[in-house]
Amino acid sequence: MTIEIRPITRAEAKDYLRVLPWANGLPQEEPEPSAWYAGRAANPPQRKATPEQLDRYADELLTDWFRPQAAFVDGKIAGGSAIVSVDLTLPGGRQVPMGGVTSTGVLPTYRRRGLLRKVMAAMLDDCRERGEFLAGLSASEATIYGRYGFAPATFQHRWEVRRTDVAFRTPFTDPGTLDVVDGASAAAIWPVLHEQVRAVRVGEVSPLPGKWSGLADGGLPADGRGPAHHLIHRDAGGQVDGAAIFRLPWSPDPDYAGELQVDAFEALNHDAYRALWDYCSISTSPNEWWRHGGRWMSRCAGC
Structure with missing residues (x-):
């Protein structure tokens, strides 16, 4: 068995994608619901990428x-x-x-090698050569990465509250004031708000290209949890100081029935924080639950 580790070429990109759980449809989560995931499923549903999606x-x-x-074994x-x-x-x-660290996977037939x-x-080694002396990730399977020198830096929490x-x-x-806005307005608000928040929040990371591109269409998520609703908070002077997606x-x-799931939440101050949560806690019928899935992160490109 010949093993080679190296960067991939454009011609090898689709073969690389096919080993990743989020593209090949294999489970990639631990048994308990992930902290960042606002839904109820222990393992959020996976859909195998179509040929058209792989090309894109x-x-x-x-x-x-x-x-x-990529790890090549006998050329594969x-x-x-x-x-x-x-x-x-x-x-x-x-x-x-x-x-x-992101987009990690090994085919089941090649594990434990x-x-x-x-x-x-x-x-x-590549990070060190580029002057990136820190490395981090948001682990879908936390038990894997300690053997590579990673340790907990922060924690995410999952709340389920009646x-x-x-x-x-x-x-x-x-x-201040609260308002529910459309996706186009949210797409303009979130990049500015996130930059303000990450300037003062320890541990926050910069957004990746395309992070906010899906907000404007407000489409249905793959797991069928319904369309996104965009809530914003403005301070007494009319400036946006908080936002949530539920x-x-x-x-x-x-x-x-009537469960509210919070996908994203940012606030610059305590007033915005309390007002946003106050709205979320009264937006369902009296006997229902609301859930918060932790920090909002892109599934296939977050770290």
Whole structure:
């Protein structure tokens, strides 16, 4: 068996994509619902990429910010991973380059052979050569990465709360205003708001190209959770200081009918934070649940 670890060429892009769980339709999550996922499924549904999608993904794959490495076994791509270039906010507001690990997978028939270890070593060497002295990821399977030198840097939380069981501890009067806007307005608001938030939030990362491109159409997600609704908060002076994206998926189960799922949430101050959560907590019928799936991250390009 001959093993080679190297970057892929454009002609090899589709073969690389076929080893990745999010493209080949194989499960890629731990048994419990992921913190970032607002839905109820333990493993969010996977759909195998169509030939047309693979062609489009391959055209978008090889860029300056996306750097894949593949493990070739006897000339065939059996596994791979990639680094995306982002900036990370440190305490004090300084932003430094970071290599974000993403798009990782090894075909089931080639596991337990050390392929991913070799790929990770190649990627970290590449980061060092480019001056990216930090590497990070948002793990879908957290037990994997400790063997490669990674350790927890922060935590995500998943909340499932019945509205009637919680309330604000003290009365709250919002000095600003809330509004539900369309996708086009949200697409203009989120990039500006995110830049403001990440300048002051330790551990926040810069958005990848195309991060906000899907907001304007407000389409249905692949898992059938219904269309996105865009909530924004403005301060007393009319400036946007918070936003949230939520869904109200239909369910045949009466226990979950009217459930509100929060996909994205950003706030610059406590007033915006409380006002947004106050709205989300009263937007369902009195006996229903609302859920927050943690920090919003792109599934196939987040780190």
